[in-house]
Amino acid sequence: MISYEEVIKTIENKKRFGNLTGCEITKIMLDRLNHPEKEMPFVHIAGTNGKGSVAAFLCSIFNEAGLRTGMFTSPHLVDFRERIQMNGEMISKEDTYRLASKLLAMDFGVSPTMFDYCLAMALLYFKEQQCDVVILETGLGGRFDSTNAVGIPVVSVITKIGFDHMAILGNTLPQIAKEKAGIIKRGTKVICESQDAKVEEIFVQAAQAAGAKSCDIVDKACIRIEQSEKAGVQQFSAYGYEHLTMQMLGVHQYENAVAAILAAEVFLEGKADAKKVEQAVRFGIAKTGWKGRMEILSKAPFFMVDGAHNSHGVAALKESLTALFPGEKFHFIMGVMADKDYENMIAELLPLAIDFVTVTVGNSRSLSAEKLAECIRKKGIPARSKAELKEALAEVTSDRKEKTIAFGSLYFIGEIEERNGI
Numbered sequence: 001m002i003s004y005e006e007v008i009k010t011i012e013n014k015k016r017f018g019n020l021t022g023c024e025i026t027k028i029m030l031d032r033l034n035h036p037e038k039e040m041p042f043v044h045i046a047g048t049n050g051k052g053s054v055a056a057f058l059c060s061i062f063n064e065a066g067l068r069t070g071m072f073t074s075p076h077l078v079d080f081r082e083r084i085q086m087n088g089e090m091i092s093k094e095d096t097y098r099l100a101s102k103l104l105a106m107d108f109g110v111s112p113t114m115f116d117y118c119l120a121m122a123l124l125y126f127k128e129q130q131c132d133v134v135i136l137e138t139g140l141g142g143r144f145d146s147t148n149a150v151g152i153p154v155v156s157v158i159t160k161i162g163f164d165h166m167a168i169l170g171n172t173l174p175q176i177a178k179e180k181a182g183i184i185k186r187g188t189k190v191i192c193e194s195q196d197a198k199v200e201e202i203f204v205q206a207a208q209a210a211g212a213k214s215c216d217i218v219d220k221a222c223i224r225i226e227q228s229e230k231a232g233v234q235q236f237s238a239y240g241y242e243h244l245t246m247q248m249l250g251v252h253q254y255e256n257a258v259a260a261i262l263a264a265e266v267f268l269e270g271k272a273d274a275k276k277v278e279q280a281v282r283f284g285i286a287k288t289g290w291k292g293r294m295e296i297l298s299k300a301p302f303f304m305v306d307g308a309h310n311s312h313g314v315a316a317l318k319e320s321l322t323a324l325f326p327g328e329k330f331h332f333i334m335g336v337m338a339d340k341d342y343e344n345m346i347a348e349l350l351p352l353a354i355d356f357v358t359v360t361v362g363n364s365r366s367l368s369a370e371k372l373a374e375c376i377r378k379k380g381i382p383a384r385s386k387a388e389l390k391e392a393l394a395e396v397t398s399d400r401k402e403k404t405i406a407f408g409s410l411y412f413i414g415e416i417e418e419r420n421g422i
Contacts, residue, residue: 004097008080011100014114022139022146025116029108030149033120036127037150040070043135043263044150046142046180047159049313050193050256053248053290054159055135057260061284062133063087065264065272070126070134072119072147077292077414084122086129099124115139119146133267143182152185155266156212157259158192160252161199162312163341177202186211191262193218193255216262223254241278245286249294250306250320257285292413294320302403303396305417307410309336311344317407318348328352331404333392334376335359335412338367345408346376354402355382357392361412389415 002010030037043058045051055073062069069087076082081090099121103112112120126134136153138145161177177199184190184206192203192215200217207215223238235245238258246257261281268277292307294317308317321330331354336342346356358372369385376383386392393416396404406416 002101004093007097007100007104010104011114011117012080014112014117020110021144022113022116023144023149025108025110025112026119026146026149028110029112029116029120030123032106032108033124036123040123040126040131040134041267042150042153043133043155043157043267044138044147044153044183044188045136045157045159046138046145046183047157047193048162048176048180048310049308049316050159050252050259051137052307053253053256053293054157054260054263055137056290057248057257057285057288058135058157058264059085059088060288061260061264061280062135062267064284064287065268065276065280067132068130070122070129070131071137072122072126072135073137074115074118074139075410075414077410078418083118084125086125086131091125095125095128096121113146116146123150138180138183141179141182143179145183148183153183153188155189155191155263156183156185157263158183158190158203159256159259160193160312161195162310163344173199174202178206181206184210184212184215187213189213189266190215191218191259191266192216193259194220218255218258218262220255223258225251225254241281244282246288247286248288248290249296249324250316251323252316252320253293257288261285291417292410297416298396301396301398301400304403304405305413306405306407307413308345308407309340309409311341311348314345314348314407317405318352321352321405325403329354329402331395331400331402332356333359333396333404333406334372334408335361335369335389335406335415336367336372336408337361337363337365337411339365340367340409342367342372342408343375346379350379350381353381355384357395358383358385359389359392359412360385360387361409362415363409363411366409366411389419393419 052073059069059071071085084091136147138147190207190212204215226235233245294306297303306317308314356376358369360366360369373383373385
């Protein structure tokens with residue numbers, strides 16, 4: 001009998017892209033599965049950066065509101081089951097094995113990718129769990145993404161748009177935005193984080209063309225960042241909510257939190273009174289945690305990991321480090337995929353860098369540590385490549401006075417999380 005580990009390995013080894021788009025494949029799979037997605041209300045999230053954080057904030061708010069909440073995200077950092085969660089808890093190994101085995105045994109007449117199998121498994125599980133709401137994060141893009149086959153969401157959220165997956169989505173922000181805007185459908189309400197003016201215009205026009213009920217863009221002027229009395233906790237007020245606290249670090253998390261709040265308000269309209277919504281938002285935002293996003297793994301020595309994996313994400317990391325630790329410089333540990341804009345990622349952090357240590361991520365798409373180190377050295381900053389992650393982590397010792405930050409890829413951060421830091 002095939003083991004749980006073998007079932008997961010079989011799914012993970014499915015090719016990354018198929019001959020058909022993910023949306024087409026998922027439509028076929030859902031039809032064969034008798035449409036488990038029917039009757040389940042959804043929140044759909046697309047964007048370049050911040051999708052996972054918004055999903056986490058939303059899940060926490062809905063949990064506080066007493067809703068049975070399913071959440072589908074990607075990629076996982078350590079455990080495959082992170083992708084499919086119910087009320088913030090990972091799907092069990094038993095349910096994963098059962099559902100994965102069922103799907104692998106079926107002939108869909110097409111060749112599903114790993115992501116297609118994961119999504120189908122999630123939808124089957126959420127139906128069994130009788131979810132009150134399901135949060136779906138797109139994998140890549142929006143228009144052709146597997147999650148876009150699921151139907152019309154109650155609310156669609158679009159987070160920050162930046163340069164990523166350009167070979168597939170396009171070389172300009174407007175091109176990328178048009179692909180992300182593909183999740184906007186007739187009858188849905190749209191919440192959009194603030195963007196470049198041309199990008200915002202694309203989303204507003206897409207909402208009008210699709211027949212969306214509304215398209216609201218987060219107004220950053222309505223977010224007031226306050227002085228926090230407790231180290232490691234951020235405090236802010238926004239859109240009528242006073243003195244909200246959150247443990248999610250980073251200046252970009254304020255807008256992610258607000259996007260989640262506005263989306264939650266749309267979903268909870270008519271389902272809960274104003275006082276219950278206010279309490280759900282307040283406690284939900286305060287309790288939200290999301291691994292690998294400006295997460296402090298150790299305070300002595302200081303070691304933080306962040307999943308920033310494109311220039312937009314690294315710019316947010318730089319802004320956050322500058323705000324949290326003004327005047328400080330850092331040791332950076334970096335591992336990155338070869339198809340990312342790593343030169344711009346490096347350039348963003350040069351003003352804050354003491355030095356870099358580079359590592360080859362355990363992924364077929366990874367850029368070699370030595371090539372990455374060479375690229376950094378050419379920019380005038382010391383950089384050393386390490387053959388093994390453990391060698392890089394071994395340098396983060398108690399006698400190191402400066403802070404160390406690891407970044408560059410969620411896969412890379414997953415490897416560090418699995419090793420459990422220092």
